[in-house]
C-alpha cells in the first residue's frame with residue numbers, strides 16, 4: 001500500500017450556504033445584506049440570545065448540585081422526557097405506553113444522522129424519499145449512511161405552492177417499506193406546508209402503502225409562534241398509531257444553534273420493541289461520539305419543564321415570529337412598490353423563516369455581484385435575516401434582476 005500523503009487530498013467544494021457567508025464577510029460594502037443563513041437576526045440584524053435562555057443558563061450555573069460528568073449514551077434523562085412531551089403532546093398514547101425511544105442528539109442534523117445510521121444497519125436496502133426541493137443536507141445525511149435516496153415532487157414552481165397531486169403520485173409509487181422524509185412545518189427552503197386536510201391524505205397514503213414517515217422537526221413554534229399548532233402533523237400521525245421517526249432541533253425555536261440540542265424519537269409498536277430499539281440507538285451513538293454534551297440540553301430541559309420559563313419562552317417566540325411576519329409583509333410591499341411584474345403574494349403566504357423567491361441561479365449571482373445581496377443559488381431568502389432598513393434595497397435589486 002502507498003504511504004499516506006495528505007498532499008494527495010483534493011480540495012472539496014465549499015458548502016453551498018456557508019460559502020455564501022464567507023463571501024458576504026469579505027464584502028465591506030455598506031449595502032451588503034446576508035439573507036443566506038438559516039439563523040434568526042433581531043431588528044438590528046444581530047444574532048439573538050433569548051432572555052429565557054440567559055435565565056436558564058444562570059440558574060444552571062448557580063446550581064451547585066450540577067457537575068460536568070459524562071451523560072449517559074442516550075443523553076440527559078430530564079431533557080429526553082421533556083422533548084417527547086414537547087413533540088408528541090402531553091396526552092400522546094405512545095409516550096404514555098412507553099413506546100417512544102428517544103435519544104438526545106447533536107441537534108437536528110445529528111438526530112437525522114443517527115436515525116439514518118440506525119435504518120441502514122437494521123433495514124439495509126431501504127429507499128429514502130426526500131421532497132424536491134429540500135434542506136440541502138438531507139440527501140447527504142441519508143446517502144452517507146449508505147441508504148438509497150430518491151426525490152418526490154413537492155413544489156410547483158409555477159405557483160410556488162405545493163404540488164400536492166405530484167407528491168401523492170410519487171409516493172403512491174414508492175415501494176412498501178420505503179422511508180418518507182417529511183418536514184413537520186415551515187418547509188425549508190420553500191416555506192410551503194401541506195394543509196391539515198392534505199396531511200390527513202398523506203397519513204392515509206403512507207399507512208396504506210406501508211411507508212415509514214421520518215419527520216424532520218426543525219421549526220416547531222417557529223412557523224406560527226404556537227408550539228402545539230406547529231406539531232400538528234406529527235401528532236396526527238401519532239394519533240393514528242403510526243410507527244415513525246422524528247428528528248427534533250432546538251436551534252431555531254430556542255436559538256440554541258451552536259449548543260447543538262436535539263433529539264431522535266422512534267415511535268415503536270410496543271414497549272418491548274422500544275427497549276430493543278433504544279439499545280440499538282445506543283450502539284449507533286457509542287462509537288460515533290460516545291455521549292452528547294450536557295450544557296445545551298440542560299438549558300432546553302429547564303425551559304421545557306419550568307412553567308414560568310416555558311411561559312416566558314412562549315412570549316419571546318411569539319415576538320420572533322411576529323418580526324418575521326412583519327418582514328414578509330414589508331418585503332412584499334416593497335417589491336410591489338417597485339412595479340415588479342407578477343404576483344408576490346407567495347411571500348406572505350409562505351411559512352417560517354424562508355421565502356423561496358423563484359429567482360434563477362443567474363439572477364442570484366447578479367444580486368450578489370451588483371447589489372451585494374447574498375443568498376444561496378436556489379433563490380431562497382432568509383426573511384429572518386432581513387431588517388426594515390434593507391427592505392427597499394433588496395426589493396429594488398430583485399426588480400432589477402428580473
Ligand SMILES: Cc1ncc(COP(=O)(O)O)c(C=O)c1O
Nearest residue numbers: 038107108109135188218249251
Ligand atoms: C429542515 C432542516 N432540518 C434540519 C436542520 C438542522 O439544523 P440543526 O442541526 O442546527 O438542528 C435544519 C437547519 O437549518 C433545517 O432547516
